[in-house]
Amino acid sequence: MNTQHSLSPHFTWKRAGVLIPGLLLFSAGPIRAQRTEKHFKVEERPVITVHNPNGTITVKAWTKSEVMVTASHATGQVEVDAEQTGNRVDIMTRQLADAGPEDFRADYEIRVPQDAELQIHDDSGAVTVANVLGDMNVETVAAGVDLEDAAGYLTVKTVGGSFQCLRCAGRLEVSSISGNFRFVDIRSYNLRAQTSTGNILFSGEFLPNGMYRMKNYSGVIEVRFSPGDSFDLSATSLKGKVNNEAKLTPPAHQERLLSRFGNSLFGTFNSGRAKVELSSFDGTINILKRD
Amino acid sequence: MNTMGCSEFLDQLDVWMEGEAHPDARAHMRSCPGCRTVVEDLNAISQAATTLAMEETEEPPERVWVALRSQLEREGLIHEPRRVAGSRLARWLEEISAGVPRPALAGAYLAILIAVGFGLCRPIDSRTNAENWAFSTQSSTTPLSAQLNNAEISAVSMAGSSKSLIAASLHKNLDIVDNYISLCEKSVREDPENEVARDYLYEAYQQKADLLAQMSDRGVDGR
Numbered sequence: 411m412n413t414q415h416s417l418s419p420h421f422t423w424k425r426a427g428v429l430i431p432g433l434l435l436f437s438a439g440p441i442r443a444q445r446t447e448k449h450f451k452v453e454e455r456p457v458i459t460v461h462n463p464n465g466t467i468t469v470k471a472w473t474k475s476e477v478m479v480t481a482s483h484a485t486g487q488v489e490v491d492a493e494q495t496g497n498r499v500d501i502m503t504r505q506l507a508d509a510g511p512e513d514f515r516a517d518y519e520i521r522v523p524q525d526a527e528l529q530i531h532d533d534s535g536a537v538t539v540a541n542v543l544g545d546m547n548v549e550t551v552a553a554g555v556d557l558e559d560a561a562g563y564l565t566v567k568t569v570g571g572s573f574q575c576l577r578c579a580g581r582l583e584v585s586s587i588s589g590n591f592r593f594v595d596i597r598s599y600n601l602r603a604q605t606s607t608g609n610i611l612f613s614g615e616f617l618p619n620g621m622y623r624m625k626n627y628s629g630v631i632e633v634r635f636s637p638g639d640s641f642d643l644s645a646t647s648l649k650g651k652v653n654n655e656a657k658l659t660p661p662a663h664q665e666r667l668l669s670r671f672g673n674s675l676f677g678t679f680n681s682g683r684a685k686v687e688l689s690s691f692d693g694t695i696n697i698l699k700r701d
Numbered sequence: 702m703n704t705m706g707c708s709e710f711l712d713q714l715d716v717w718m719e720g721e722a723h724p725d726a727r728a729h730m731r732s733c734p735g736c737r738t739v740v741e742d743l744n745a746i747s748q749a750a751t752t753l754a755m756e757e758t759e760e761p762p763e764r765v766w767v768a769l770r771s772q773l774e775r776e777g778l779i780h781e782p783r784r785v786a787g788s789r790l791a792r793w794l795e796e797i798s799a800g801v802p803r804p805a806l807a808g809a810y811l812a813i814l815i816a817v818g819f820g821l822c823r824p825i826d827s828r829t830n831a832e833n834w835a836f837s838t839q840s841s842t843t844p845l846s847a848q849l850n851n852a853e854i855s856a857v858s859m860a861g862s863s864k865s866l867i868a869a870s871l872h873k874n875l876d877i878v879d880n881y882i883s884l885c886e887k888s889v890r891e892d893p894e895n896e897v898a899r900d901y902l903y904e905a906y907q908q909k910a911d912l913l914a915q916m917s918d919r920g921v922d923g924r
């Protein structure tokens with residue numbers, strides 16, 4: 411039997427040489443959205459790393475011992491890699507072709523066990539994490555970071571991205587150059603927050619023996635306290651103002667504690683069980699009652 | 702009889718570390734637990750550095766060196782133009798760094814800061830008059846600032862004319878830090894004894910070093 415098919419009389423190999431690569435390029439073109447879903451069985455306290463240059467990353471906890479990664483990217487010029495090594499799942503966005511900076515992006519939705527440890531790197535876009543209780547490290551340039559009901563040792567570093575933490579517990583270390591920080595209904599025993607030009611809002615509970623340090627260069631640091639809180643306060647703004655609504659007991663040796671520089675306030679609220687240190691170079695510090 | 706005090710002993714620390722100890726220095730070390738601890742710590746760092754030198758070959762990022770220098774100067778331990786204990790120690794550290802690859806010292810960075818900071822801050826902190834502060838602050842910040850400016854030229858030239866969101870954000874924040882630095886420098890110039898302003902200034906230098914390192918790491922298009 412003859413299996414050889416005859417080609418169209420109009421066909422030329424030269425023309426094919428132009429058409430085929432063209433078709434291939436078109437198929438990998440920028441308008442083709444792609445979605446990937448992968449599942450990984452994990453044990454207790456898995457580690458999940460995500461490295462994405464641009465896009466949204468949403469991580470939520472669930473009750474399964476499994477990590478589910480759903481990724482979508484608008485162009486064929488990027489590829490999503492998700493691999494498991496032992497109890498670690500590594501997720502990474504890779505550039506296939508010479509994509510422009512704005513095309514080199516992917517959006518992720520990730521489900522993880524509640525005790526997962528997260529390491530997230532997302533330059534721009536947004537990072538949202540909810541109900542994850544393991545340790546977490548998030549680094550971004552311009553992406554904002556939003557944590558909800560998180561716990562563990564949480565470290566967040568941004569260049570210009572804002573940070574919000576709602577009902578977070580554990581230990582928090584946050585730094586930025588121009589990002590604003592909001593800590594709302596916090597139950598953290600150790601908080602260290604530093605931003606150069608951003609504002610810092612703290613509205614939460616000062617736990618007994620807790621340590622809370624907030625520092626900026628300019629901008630406003632606002633701390634809201636409840637009547638039942640108990641803390642030792644030190645607030646200094648080198649060139650800005652310190653406004654206070656808390657009835658503080660002055661320290662026994664105030665003359666030694668008073669700063670030689672700037673506007674300072676030292677004192678104890680109730681029995682002073684937590685330690686609160688607020689400092690700013692040029693910004694305003696407000697210590698206000700919670701509504 | 703031992704006639705040497707702690708301050709004098711620490712002034713001669715670089716000579717001691719080179720193995721050329723004066724008999725009075727030996728006598729002082731036998732009788733002074735504080736100085737003995739400093740020497741033991743420095744010996745431990747030196748040994749750790751040598752061990753690390755044999756294990757590692759990778760060059761650390763430039764920001765480690767800027768941060769190290771910034772921290773040592775912030776602690777008042779190195780003042781280049783002046784022959785004080787800090788500058789002699791700095792030369793001794795430089796000699797170590799010349800002898801071993803940089804990662805070795807990078808690994809020992811924290812240990813150096815802790816040991817040297819605690820060991821030597823006392824005699825230097827005692828020079829608290831305005832003139833000394835002005836002199837030491839200027840001599841600390843001028844080379845740091847120059848080093849950072851060079852790094853900035855290099856990082857910005859690598860970043861080229863990229864208009865990516867990331868590059869824009871990095872440039873914008875670099876401007877913010879530069880402004881922050883110039884205001885802190887002004888404050889320190891106006892009131893050289895103001896330790897708080899000095900702390901803010903050194904933090905700003907470190908922030909700039911971090912940012913420049915990020916820009917360099919991302920290369921041409923800010924990615």
